[in-house]
Amino acid sequence: MKLKKLLKWETSLVVILILELLIFGLINPNFLRISTLLYSINDFISICIIALFLTFVVITGGIDISVGSIIGLTSIVIGVLWKLGGMNIWLTLPIALLVGAACGAFSGFLIAFTGVQAMVVTLGGMLLYSGLSLVIMGVSGASAFEGISGMPDSFVQLANGSVMGIPNPFILFFILIVLSYLILHKTKYGRYIFLTGINKNSAKYCGVHTKWIIMSTYILSGMSAAVAGIILTSYLGSSRPDLGSEMTLSIVTAVVLGGTAITGGKGGVIGTAVASVIVGMMRFGLQMAGISTQYISVAIGLLLIIAVALRNAAGKDAFRRVIQKNKLKA
C-alpha cells in the first residue's frame, strides 16, 4: 500500500515534468530539441547528485544545509592542489572526495553523538566549510574573485564530454540513481536508514546502531557534494569558492518535492531524481524562455511550499487521526 502510494506520487511527478517540458516547448520550440534537453543537465547536475544522497539524510530525520559550501570547498581543494601543489589533477579527485567525506563525517558525528540539531550543526558547517575555502584561497594567495582556471583539457572533458552522444554528466546521474536506489531500497543498510528515521528508539531496541547510521548518511551527502564539486569544476574548467552557494534551496526543494518527508521516515530516491530534474528544468527552462533569472527562485520557492502544503492537505486528515489514536492509547 505504501509502495503504491509512493509510486502514485512519482507518477504525478513525471506528469508534472512532461507538462513542464511542454510549456517551455511552447514558449521556445528550441527547448524540446533532444540535444538541448540532454545537455541542459550540465546546468543542474549538482542539484541532482546531491539531492539523491541528501534524501538519505532527510529520511533519518535530519537536514544538511552545508552541502553547498562543500561543493565550493572541494572545488578549491582541487584547484589549489593542482595549481599550487603541482599535483596531477586526477590525483586530486580522491582527495576532494575525502574532504567531502570528512566534512560530512564531522557534521554527522556531532549530530549523531552530541544530540545537537542537524539544522544548527550544518548551519555552523556551512559557515565553516565556506570559510575554509576562502582561507585556503587566501593563504595560498589565490584571488577568490578570479578563482583558479586553466585546467587541463582532459579534466574539462570529464563534464563536457560525451559517450555515444550522451553527455557524461547524464551517464553519471544515471549511475548514481541506480547506486543510490540499490543502497537505500535494496540493502540492509538502507532499511536501517528508514527504521532509524521512523523511530530511532525502536531501532535501538532492535539492535540497530542508530548513531552510526545517522552519521554515515552525512558522510554520503558530503561525498555527493564532493562529486558535484568535481563535476562543476570540470564543467567550468576553473575552481571557485562560491560554487554551489546558492543551491541549497533547490536541493532541499528537490528532496521534499520528490516525496521525502522533511520529518523523516518516508521517501525514496526515484521521486527525488524526478523532482530534481523538474527543479533543474525549471531553472533551465526559465532561462531559455528569456524570463529573467530572478523569477527562478520565486518559482522554486512557490513550488516547494505548494508541494508540501498540498501533500499535507491530503495526508493531514489521516495524520491527525493517527495522532489522536496514539494519544488515546497513551
Add this chain to the structure above:
Amino acid sequence: MTDHHNKKIPLVRLENIYKSFSSNLVLKGVCLEVHTSEVVALIGGNGAGKSTLMKILMGIYTPNSGTIEINGEKMNLNNPSIAHSQGIYLVPQEPMLFPNMTVEENILIGFNTNQAELKEKVEQLIKRLGWSLSLSRLANTLSIAEQQLVEILRGLLREAKVLILDEPTSALTFAEIKSLFQLIKELKSEGVGIFYITHRLSEVFEIATDVAILRDGIVTLKGPVNDFDEARLIQGLLPPQTVTKEIDTREDVKKTVDTDKTQPIMEIKDYSGYGFNSINLNVYPGEILGIAGVVGAGRTELAEAIFGLGDVTGGKILLDNEDITGKQVSEVIKKGLNYIPEDRYLNGVFTLADVKSNMTASVLKWLSKVFLHSRKEKDITQRYIKEFRIKVTGQDQTMKSLSGGNQQKVIISRILSTDPKVVILDEPTRGIDAGARGDVYRIIHELKNKGLAVLLISSDLEEVVLLSDRVVTMYHGRINHRFAGSDINLDHLMAASFGVYEDRGK
C-alpha cells in the same frame, strides 16, 4: 457560585456518546452523569475508553454523536478553554506541565486576572492543603506526584465545579495518596463533582460515592457504591467469557520448576544499576516468572539494563552460562535474549513502515550480509501472521493502520524471530483490547510450553497472577518478596508491591 441544591439537575450529563478513531469504534453510546458532591469512580481495563470519554468532556476530542449537558444546558464543547470556563478541569494521568517554567508560572499561565492576587491565592491554597511545594522550582525538577499536585492546584484555582482525576494515584506514595484522598473529601463536601478514573478497586470503596464500569466502549454497570462489592466489580470488568475461562484452567497450566534440579537459563547475580539494587534472580527454561511492583519500582530499569540499554554499577548476568553483562543490544539479542519494551509507541513500533519491515527489524542483521533477502523476510512474516492470527490486509500494510493488539503481536513476532532463549515482556497487554489480550496470553503460554523462559513485567496484577508460575515483587529497586504456587494471589502481590506484605502477614 451557583449552588445546585436541586439534585436532579446533574453538573454534567453525557448522553449517548459515540467516538471512533478511523475505523476503530472506541465509545459506543456512553451515558454518564455527575451531581454535586459526588465522586463517580470510573473503572475499566486499559483501552476501555475512559480517557477518551473524559477528553471529550474536556473538549480535546469531538464526539461523533451524542450530547453533553452542563447544569442542564446543552453545550458544544470543542475547545478546552470552553470546558474551563464551564468549571470543568482535567488532571491528566501524565501531567501536562511546562518543564522549563516555574511552578508559579505553570499554575498562573492562562489566567486573565491579576497575577499578584492569584499568587497569594495559590499560596493560601497550598498552606490550607498542608503541602510543601515551592513556587519557584522549575517544573522539570518535580516528581510525578508533585507535578500532579501542580495540576490539581491549577484546577482548584479555576474553582472547578467538576474535577476529573485520571488515575491520580498511579505514581503517588502512600502518604501522598492519603493527603489526596483527604483533599477529595474536602472538595466533595464543598459541592465539587468528581470523576475519578482508576483501576484500583480498593480505592473505589474508600472514596467513591458512585461507580461506573466502562468496558469495550459502553457502561456495563453503574450505581451507588454501596450496591457493589469487589466481586461484583470484577465481574463487571471481566469480558463475558474469554478470560474467566482461562482463569478456570490456570491451575492446570501452572507449573512448579524444580529449582534444585533444573539448570537456570539466566542467572542475575548481585545486579545493581540506576533504579535497581542487588538483584539476585534465577530464571529457568519453560517458566513464566512474573515481576510485579508499582510504577517506578525499578522493573523497567532492570529489564533495560539486562538488555544492554542502561548503565550497570555492579553484579553480572549469565545467559546460558555466558556473561552478557554490559553487552550491546545487538550482542544480547544474538546471545539469545530479547525484550519487548514497555512503551510500544515510543520504543516498539515503526508506524510508517509496513508489517514485514516491522517484523524483521531485529532479525535482519542475520538474514543476509549486504542486500535484503526479500523471500526470507516474507517467509518469516507469513509464518508469524499465520501462527499468531495477526489481522492484516497483507505484509505491506502500514503498521500504523493496525490495532494495538495486532501491533503487539507483530512486535512479539519480531523478538521471537531472533530465536531467543529468554524473553522479557514489559507490560505486554497495555492498551490492547480484550480479544487481543486473550491471544497474547495464549502466545505467552505457547512460549513457555516451547521451553522459553518468560520474564513478565506487568502492572496489571491480575495478569501476573493469571500467567505466572513464580512471582517476585520489586519495591524501591529491590526484590522484596518471592512467591510461588498458591501464594500467588492478588492480595499478596498488591501488599508486597507496596512494601507492606509482612505487616499484613503478621
Add this chain to the structure above:
Amino acid sequence: MKRILLKLAKMREISAILFLIALFLIIGIINPIFLQGQNIMLTLKGSIMYVFLAAGMTFVILTKEIDVSVGAILGISAAVAATMLRNGNNIVLILLVTLLVGAAAGFINGFGVAKLGVPSIVMTLGTMGILRGLMFIYTGGKWVENLPDYFKKASQVEFLGINVFILITLTLIIMIQLYLSRARKGRFFAAIGDNIEGARLVGVPVNRMKITAFILAGIFSALAGLVYVSQVGFVGNVAGSGAEMTAIAACVLGGVSLQGGIGSVVGAAFGAIIMSSINTGLVFLKVPAYWNNTISGTLLILIVVVDALVQRHLSEKAKKQRLMARTSFVKEDVTIEA
C-alpha cells in the same frame, strides 16, 4: 540540586555576556585601540541590525519553529524603503510601508506553518527564495542609491554622546524582554515551545501565537532593513543575504534553545553583539577578513556542542540521582524495620 539547575537555567544568558566580555578583553589586550570608546560604539552600531534580526527570531524559536527568511525580508524591506526614500516619499509613510512589508511576509510564513502545516524550515526556505526573487524583480537587479542625506545621517545622531540607534535598540530590547517575561501573553510563546499540548490545554491560542511570532520576526527584519539603509546608505542585490544564519547563530549563542521554550531576547541580543564583534575584532587583530566565516562557524559549533553536552550531562546526572534516590530510600526503610 534544584537550585543549581535553576541557576543554570538563568545562566544561559550570563555565559553569553561573560563570553562577550572575554572576547573584548582578549582583542583589547592584543590591540588596545579596540577598547577605545569610539570603537566600542562602532562595534555596537554594527551589531544593531543583527540585534533586531535575533530579537525577532527569538519569538519564532521560542515556539519551537525557525525562520530562515529573515535575511530576505531584510533585503526586500530595505529595497522598498530605499526606493521610496529616493522617490522622496514622506518618511512616516516610508516607515509604515516598510514595516508592513515585513509584517506581511511574516504573516505568510506564519499562515503556512500554523494553518497549512508546512514545516517552518521548508516554509521559510521557500519564502526566502520567493522574497529574494521579488527583490531582484522590484529593483530590476540594480542598486538603490542616491538616497537623501537626512536618512543616512540619522544613523550618526547622538544623544548624550551615545548613538541614537543604540539607545532605541536598547529601549526596545528591554521592553520586549519585559513583555516576554512579565506579560500574560508574552509567556505564551515559550509555553508553546515548552509543551504544545499543555499550552492548548490551558487555553493558549497556539496557532494565533505562532502566526504572531512570525509576524514579529518579519517586522523586526524590516526594522533591521531600515537600519541597513541608514547605515550603509545604499541597497545592493545581496543586502541581508546570509543574515538569517547570523541571526540564528546569535540566538543560539545567547542561550535561546532551538528545542523551544527557553531563552530571552536579552540573551539573543548579546549573541548578536558577539557575532558582529568577532568580525570587527578580527579587523583589529589584523586577521585577514577571509577568516571570518571559519571563525564564526567554529565558534558556533563549539558553543552549541559544549552547551548540549553540559546540559545532557546534567540531566543524565539528575536522572541517575533520582533513580539512585529511589533505591537508597529503601535501605533506610529496611534498617528501620530490622
